[in-house]
Amino acid sequence: MLAPAEGLPKPLGLLAELTHRCPLGCPYCSNPLKLDPRADELDAATWARVFHEAAALGVLQVHLSGGEPAARRDLVEIVAAARQAGLYSNLITSAVGLTEKTLAALADAGLDHVQISIQDSEQASADRIAGYGGAYARKRALAAEVVRLKLPLTVNAVVHRANIGRIGDLVELALALGAGRVEIAHVQYYGWALANRAALMPARAQVERALAQVADLRARHHGRIVIDAVVPDYYAKYPKPCVGGWGRRSLNVTPAGRVLPCHAAETIPGLEFWSVREHALADIWASSPAFRAFRGTDWMQEPCASCPRRFEDFGGCRCQAFALTGDARATDPVCHLSPRHAIVEELAAVQEDAAYVYRRLAQTPTSS
Amino acid sequence: MTEPQTARPVAADARPRLPRGVRLAHSEAHGGFVLQAPERVFKADAVAAEILNRCTGEATVAAIVDELAAAYAAPRERILADVTKLLGSLADKRLLEL
Numbered sequence: 001m002l003a004p005a006e007g008l009p010k011p012l013g014l015l016a017e018l019t020h021r022c023p024l025g026c027p028y029c030s031n032p033l034k035l036d037p038r039a040d041e042l043d044a045a046t047w048a049r050v051f052h053e054a055a056a057l058g059v060l061q062v063h064l065s066g067g068e069p070a071a072r073r074d075l076v077e078i079v080a081a082a083r084q085a086g087l088y089s090n091l092i093t094s095a096v097g098l099t100e101k102t103l104a105a106l107a108d109a110g111l112d113h114v115q116i117s118i119q120d121s122e123q124a125s126a127d128r129i130a131g132y133g134g135a136y137a138r139k140r141a142l143a144a145e146v147v148r149l150k151l152p153l154t155v156n157a158v159v160h161r162a163n164i165g166r167i168g169d170l171v172e173l174a175l176a177l178g179a180g181r182v183e184i185a186h187v188q189y190y191g192w193a194l195a196n197r198a199a200l201m202p203a204r205a206q207v208e209r210a211l212a213q214v215a216d217l218r219a220r221h222h223g224r225i226v227i228d229a230v231v232p233d234y235y236a237k238y239p240k241p242c243v244g245g246w247g248r249r250s251l252n253v254t255p256a257g258r259v260l261p262c263h264a265a266e267t268i269p270g271l272e273f274w275s276v277r278e279h280a281l282a283d284i285w286a287s288s289p290a291f292r293a294f295r296g297t298d299w300m301q302e303p304c305a306s307c308p309r310r311f312e313d314f315g316g317c318r319c320q321a322f323a324l325t326g327d328a329r330a331t332d333p334v335c336h337l338s339p340r341h342a343i344v345e346e347l348a349a350v351q352e353d354a355a356y357v358y359r360r361l362a363q364t365p366t367s368s
Numbered sequence: 369m370t371e372p373q374t375a376r377p378v379a380a381d382a383r384p385r386l387p388r389g390v391r392l393a394h395s396e397a398h399g400g401f402v403l404q405a406p407e408r409v410f411k412a413d414a415v416a417a418e419i420l421n422r423c424t425g426e427a428t429v430a431a432i433v434d435e436l437a438a439a440y441a442a443p444r445e446r447i448l449a450d451v452t453k454l455l456g457s458l459a460d461k462r463l464l465e466l
Contacts, residue, residue: 010397010398012409055397056396057397059397060395060398060402060404061409088391088393088404090406090407112391112404112406113389113407115406150388151389152387152388152389152390152406180462181406181407181462222460223462225462228407
């Protein structure tokens with residue numbers, strides 16, 4: 001892996017949220033509750049400029065995400081621009097709304113990798129979680145087409161109470177589909193997932209079984225498929241090194257062009273975000289108030305400020321610290337050293353089989 | 369990581385190649401070669417870049433070793449050990465086809 005440079009770090013990854021439009025309604029969607037409308041979306045020419053500026057800044061990989069990126073009619077043009085800028089391009093798709101014809105055109109335009117989300121290994125449950133009938137069948141069909149075109153495929157499986165017992169089946173499904181990589185991603189509670197936390201939260205015993213199972217699956221399938229895991233942090237002892245450290249490894253551009261240190265950063269009040277419409281990306285990375293707010297370790301309070309792990313996990317997640325304690329500078333309460341750690345245990349214990357609040361543009365609570 | 373670290377055996381007549389989705393590219397911003405793969409980036413030092421640039425699916429491992437031993441006037445056994453170690457570990461991570 002690339003070592004962090006001295007002084008101002010160089011970002012390696014850019015998450016390009018091309019649109020917030022999406023046919024699916026997954027209740028754990030990481031998009032903000034207040035979604036950017038279509039009329040505000042950046043055009044392809046602006047994305048091309050952003051990709052060139054990103055490459056010059058050090059970015060190597062661009063993750064084309066959303067919403068559903070295939071909702072953009074100019075997606076092929078955008079992928080071609082990423083390749084032209086010298087970036088490694090990763091399409092993060094639900095597969096719904098992405099035709100075989102468009103996929104072939106994307107491959108020709110230089111797309112490097114495709115990631116397809118799968119909601120469950122059982123069709124009825126998968127479609128219920130996605131809030132979209134027929135989604136599961138569509139995903140399987142498009143995955144086959146990705147493999148036929150010899151594009152590398154990752155299956156992304158978000159894990160929560162409704163499917164946590166089927167991790168083995170999800171890995172088998174990824175293998176059967178021809179994926180070289182599968183992500184077993186426990187839900188992270190931001191955006192829509194935070195709104196659905198009690199309905200998604202698994203029990204501690206389920207999580208412990210799941211972790212042991214992933215270790216076993218890794219050993220069993222070593223060399224056949226790469227199994228990456230996103231840990232269930234409400235049950236962790238230490239916090240995750242969120243986005244590899246604030247303003248250190250990656251940046252996120254919203255559909256409307258605001259540049260964020262992470263996709264949930266707008267939930268922290270008082271941060272000033274700059275837009276690619278008004279600023280060059282290098283200026284935003286170096287000087288925008290939002291990126292400077294929590295870069296490095298000077299902002300930390302105890303117990304983080306003197307903790308030997310502060311250069312490993314950077315105090316955890318700022319958005320989670322704010323969401324659970326009301327103070328964005330606090331230690332992520334997931335950490336067992338946090339004086340507020342009891343909150344996390346209390347919240348994890350709240351598990352209710354309530355109906356999902358599906359992520360829909362029309363249901364955006366803040367829209368009129 | 370809990371994965372076993374047993375690198376895959378590398379046959380002398382294998383013709384290694386980077387699979388689709390794995391690319392070696394020069395990055396001006398990082399001042400060197402980087403090997404790019406799904407969700408992963410590795411810095412390739414000068415030796416690794418010399419080896420990987422030859423992994424086109426045409427040359428055999430033996431031919432690559434011969435060429436590098438001649439180019440660097442180095443003992444063939446040492447080059448063979450370097451090449452085998454690198455290619456085996458990359459194949460293990462699915463970053464190379466043997």
